[in-house]
Amino acid sequence: MESFLNALVSGLISGSLYAAMALGLTIIYGISRIFNFGHGVIALIGAYIAWIFVQNSKIADTSLLLGILVAIVFLFLLGFLLYRYTMNPLMKKPNWEISTVLFMLGLGILLENVILQIFGPRVKSIPVFKEGNIRIGMVQINWHEIIIIFIVILAIFLLNLFFKHTRSGQAMRAVAQSIPGAKVVGIDIEKIFGYTFGLAFVVTGISGILLGTKYYMNPHIGWEWMVKGFVIVCFGGLGSTNGAIYAALILGVVEALATLFLSAMWVWPIWFAIFMIVLLIRPQGILGGRV
Amino acid sequence: MLETRELSRSFGKLAALSNVSFSVDKGEVFGIAGPNGAGKSTLFNVITGNYAPTSGKVFFCGNDITGKKPYQICQLGIGRTFQIPTTFHTLSVYDNIKVGSTFGGYKTRPPEEILEFLNISQLSALPARNLDLYSTKLTMLGAVLATNCQLLMLDEPMAGFSIVEINRFIEVLQRINKEWGVTIVIIEHLLDILIGLTERMLILSNGSLLYLGPSSEVTQDRKVVEVYIGAAHKEEFHAES
Structure with a gap:
């Protein structure tokens, strides 16, 4: 019973990390209809930028905060400019669905190798926010994971506020539902797509930093993160942020229970088996829709 | 209020619009008709900035708006609705x-x-x-x-309506025009509805201007009769045989 409860909690923790990971993917897809195949590497860029600032410290201090801020600014600009100078011209051409996917895939491979050149192949990790753990009943949970969950919940809350109450957020929701409709009521969709990429890259980068603190990172792990994000987003319903959150929590728990009762080797096969069954029964995912 | 000068748009070799010039006065209800594929929706898309014209210019309230983006055109005061x-x-x-x-x-x-x-x-x-x-x-x-919007452009707004709905919708359009002074440009398939609703209209055929003038005289125009009634006759003939 005790190990079961602990597995459940650790599942929810990794689930919330996966949710953060998947959010950036589903935001871009839901609003611009582009599937970002460079997603994992964008998360890695966030993680490596934060790492630059904390490489000499054992425990996270204000330098990590500075690293996160730099990563946020850098990734927003990267997303905005990337949309403006590459995606925007590509989207005006026929077959843009394929050409944008291939472009992002190519960019991901390019950036992966840039990271490899700069940081080398060795495994790195970002120090935890706070050492030590606490016990609640039978469940043991460490401070770091509590802070991670808090950050993820805060991020989801802020994103919701942004989509509901800001002008840009409302425009994004309108664009997600109907591009021609948004154009005729006076929304500058190219600007909104640019902001969308910037925002999604920021969210993705933060998720990369969190993953870097809980697990580890090397220049190639971005692809594994992306495949996980991909499964979650399809499972939850492409373009649906709530769907992605539910799917991430479900798959996180599945992962922890599979590890507990079978072994860690079974995690991927079980993930994909569930994923394929959902695709066959409900191709639009558990909550198909947009944003 | 709205003016186009020698507006053309081609898709590859297909000339969807060629040299279309017309103008709409403030407060007017202006009709656009023509058979399927005549270029009516393309004309709307070029005016509202969804497509750039291959050549020619669009003026709104005396300002050149050619090549502006859809959201800019909306904010300048041109509204449009879609057929779908x-x-x-x-x-x-x-x-x-x-x-x-x-x-x-x-x-x-x-x-x-x-x-x-x-x-x-x-x-x-x-x-x-x-x-x-x-x-x-x-x-x-x-x-x-x-x-x-000061200018409202409607692309076949009454497609799929029953007669009752058509009449109710026409009433709405007339109120928008009379009470708010909004100029209306309307694409409509059914000529008799357009003749009743508008004072002037243009008819497109294969991307070119076929008729531009008072709606009441459209049925007496030889070329229009040829394109519309002629085609109808042919269809009837095929249907019978």
């Missing part, structure tokens, strides 16, 4: 209209005013995806009206 009803389907009718009030530019109309004007206040809280065709189209029209 386009709404934000998970939003309520009220919120759909509010999108127009929010993003339509400097001075817009509040959603309450639009709901009351279109007499759809009772639908206000319904999600747009649950509406019937007529209410969906009124909602789309409402969102566009909320941007406070």
Whole structure:
């Protein structure tokens, strides 16, 4: 019973990390209809930028905060400019669905190798926010994971506020539902797509930093993160942020229970088996829709 | 108010529009007709900035608006609706209209005013995806009206309506024109509806101007009769044989 409860909690923790990971993917897809195949590497860029600032410290201090801020600014600009100078011209051409996917895939491979050149192949990790753990009943949970969950919940809350109450957020929701409709009521969709990429890259980068603190990172792990994000987003319903959150929590728990009762080797096969069954029964995912 | 000069647009080798020049006066209700594929929707798309013209210019209130983006054209005061009803389907009718009030530019109309004007206040809280065709189209029209457009361009707004709905919709259009002074350009397949609704009209055929003049005289024009009635006769003939 005790190990079961602990597995459940650790599942929810990794689930919330996966949710953060998947959010950036589903935001871009839901609003611009582009599937970002460079997603994992964008998360890695966030993680490596934060790492630059904390490489000499054992425990996270204000330098990590500075690293996160730099990563946020850098990734927003990267997303905005990337949309403006590459995606925007590509989207005006026929077959843009394929050409944008291939472009992002190519960019991901390019950036992966840039990271490899700069940081080398060795495994790195970002120090935890706070050492030590606490016990609640039978469940043991460490401070770091509590802070991670808090950050993820805060991020989801802020994103919701942004989509509901800001002008840009409302425009994004309108664009997600109907591009021609948004154009005729006076929304500058190219600007909104640019902001969308910037925002999604920021969210993705933060998720990369969190993953870097809980697990580890090397220049190639971005692809594994992306495949996980991909499964979650399809499972939850492409373009649906709530769907992605539910799917991430479900798959996180599945992962922890599979590890507990079978072994860690079974995690991927079980993930994909569930994923394929959902695709066959409900191709639009558990909550198909947009944003 | 609106003027096009020698407007052309080609898609590859196909000339969808060639040298179309016409102008619409302030306060007018102006009709556009023509057989399928004549270039009516292309003309709308070029004027509202969805396609850039291959050549030619578009003027609105004396300013050159050629090549401006759709959102800029909307904020300048040109509203347009689509042949296929386009709404934000998970939003309520009220919120759909509010999108127009929010993003339509400097001075817009509040959603309450639009709901009351279109007499759809009772639908206000319904999600747009649950509406019937007529209410969906009124909602789309409402969102566009909320941007406070001075020129309203309607692409076959009455396609799929029953006779009763057509008459109700025409009444709405006449009120928009008379009470708010909005200039209207309307594409419509059915000539007799257009003749009743508009003072002047143009007819496109294969991307070129076939007729431009008073609506009341359109049926006496030899070329129009040839394209419209002639084609109808041929269809009838084929149907019988």
